[in-house]
Amino acid sequence: xxxxxxxxxxxxxxxxxxxxxxxxxxxxxxxxxxxxxxxxxxxxxxxxxxxxxxxxxxxxxxxxxxxxxxxxxxxxxxxxxxxxxxxxxxxxxxxxxxxxxxxxxxxxxxxxxxxxxxxxxxxxxxxxxxxxxxxxxxxxxxxxxxxxxxxxxxxxxxxxxxxxxxxxxxxxxxxxxxxxxxxxxxxxxxxxxxxxxxxxxxxxxxxxxxxxxxxxxxxxxxxxxxxxxxxxxxxxxxxxxxxxxxxxxxxxxxxxxxxxxxxxxxxxxxxxxxxxxxxxxxxxxxxxxxxxxxxxxxxxxxxxxxxxxxxxxxxxxxxxxxxxxxxxxxxxxxxxxxxxxxxxxxxxxxxxxxxxxxxxxxxxxxxxxxxxxxxxxxxxxxxxxxxxxxxxxxxxxxxxxxxxxxxxxxxxxxxxxxxxxxxxxxxxxxxxxxxxxxxxxxxxxx
Numbered sequence: 001x002x003x004x005x006x007x008x009x010x011x012x013x014x015x016x017x018x019x020x021x022x023x024x025x026x027x028x029x030x031x032x033x034x035x036x037x038x039x040x041x042x043x044x045x046x047x048x049x050x051x052x053x054x055x056x057x058x059x060x061x062x063x064x065x066x067x068x069x070x071x072x073x074x075x076x077x078x079x080x081x082x083x084x085x086x087x088x089x090x091x092x093x094x095x096x097x098x099x100x101x102x103x104x105x106x107x108x109x110x111x112x113x114x115x116x117x118x119x120x121x122x123x124x125x126x127x128x129x130x131x132x133x134x135x136x137x138x139x140x141x142x143x144x145x146x147x148x149x150x151x152x153x154x155x156x157x158x159x160x161x162x163x164x165x166x167x168x169x170x171x172x173x174x175x176x177x178x179x180x181x182x183x184x185x186x187x188x189x190x191x192x193x194x195x196x197x198x199x200x201x202x203x204x205x206x207x208x209x210x211x212x213x214x215x216x217x218x219x220x221x222x223x224x225x226x227x228x229x230x231x232x233x234x235x236x237x238x239x240x241x242x243x244x245x246x247x248x249x250x251x252x253x254x255x256x257x258x259x260x261x262x263x264x265x266x267x268x269x270x271x272x273x274x275x276x277x278x279x280x281x282x283x284x285x286x287x288x289x290x291x292x293x294x295x296x297x298x299x300x301x302x303x304x305x306x307x308x309x310x311x312x313x314x315x316x317x318x319x320x321x322x323x324x325x326x327x328x329x330x331x332x333x334x335x336x337x338x339x340x341x342x343x344x345x346x347x348x349x350x351x352x353x354x355x356x357x358x359x360x361x362x363x364x365x366x367x368x369x370x371x372x373x374x375x376x377x378x379x380x381x382x383x384x385x386x387x388x389x390x391x392x393x394x395x396x397x398x399x400x401x402x403x404x405x406x407x408x409x410x411x412x413x414x415x416x417x418x419x420x421x422x423x424x425x426x427x428x429x430x431x432x433x434x435x436x437x438x439x440x441x442x443x444x445x446x
Contacts, residue, residue, distance in 0.1 A: 030277075038274060067141035075137060090107070189214075200271045221271055298335055302339060305339055319366055331445050355377055359375075
């Protein structure tokens with residue numbers, strides 16, 4: 001992590017506190033530890049979060065997402081030679097050596113690539129091997145939707161990628177993006193679960209606001225409440241219907257006509273889903289850490305959403321109110337918010353991500369408030385198509401940018417937050433954290 005740069009200027013003490021709490025949040029969301037907490041084996045019983053499953057046949061493992069390897073490593077240590085075979089699909093640079101029976105494939109994120117398709121095909125083959133007395137342990141984490149990609153017949157990977165890119169740039173919420181993804185995929189929306197004859201047990205790390213299981217990695221093992229009609233409505237809402245590839249449009253039209261299969265609509269008796277890590281748990285860990293440091297701590301929300309630049313103004317206004325008037329909370333304190341903001345791209349854009357844009361927007365509101373620092377990160381260590389997790393701004397950041405002749409409003413307008421924060425030594429670069437429980441804002445007000 002680039003700690004030295006971040007602490008080289010400004011409200012150093014405040015930023016140190018913010019970084020300490022960030023580390024606590026990431027530690028609490030460690031998928032390896034989360035699996036260790038909920039999974040154990042006793043004789044011929046597999047126990048998951050207190051629920052017992054009789055082991056009668058073979059155990060297979062299928063993992064996909066940014067935390068796939070960390071979760072698979074924990075499973076290997078717990079189950080050992082009881083694992084018959086396994087596949088783990090994760091993002092480039094996020095793999096770990098798995099020394100036993102689980103094969104690792106690195107693939108593209110946020111844009112799927114050929115390896116995403118390869119991993120999904122191997123995953124489908126694995127699922128079909130599971131016999132009635134066998135167990136398939138599925139390990140799901142954020143990023144799984146792109147990393148585990150298998151388009152429906154007639155839809156090419158290129159067409160899927162183009163649709164995905166249009167959705168990501170449209171400002172659509174993650175559950176809306178996943179609604180469309182599910183209806184042009186062979187594995188999402190519970191379709192993977194349909195392939196399994198034996199017992200399917202999913203351990204899920206949530207990266208979606210509010211933790212709806214059907215939205216995490218597009219819900220491959222969960223029944224889906226959305227329909228082709230919903231996918232069509234979303235594409236029309238964001239003016240994408242006439243922009244998406246013809247193959248995607250045609251497949252959705254077939255769905256509207258009832259000529260192709262809908263996503264899973266019922267609970268299957270052989271399928272069991274367990275949520276083992278989430279943004280809410282990470283926010284609670286930050287709250288505890290703040291109190292250990294003698295600071296009042298308040299979780300504002302764990303369902304934060306909205307356009308990053310506008311959310312920044314709102315959160316910055318709350319910080320100002322606390323700083324100047326000790327309301328609604330008294331200083332010194334820490335304000336915590338979790339969720340996922342979005343960035344709507346129009347025209348040419350610079351480099352950045354929603355967390356960087358949120359941090360840069362907040363920097364305008366906290367300028368001159370000495371003793372204030374705000375950290376905004378994606379817990380997976382990657383914010384947008386960049387090497388940064390987010391930004392750490394303080395009361396000096398705006399002054400630094402002005403000295404660098406950077407017009408913050410212009411950089412926000414061009415979605416070029418990365419360059420601005422880099423010049424201010426405010427980019428947070430953690431490297432891969434091997435977890436993903438959505439994004440987090442930590443505001444320290446001394």
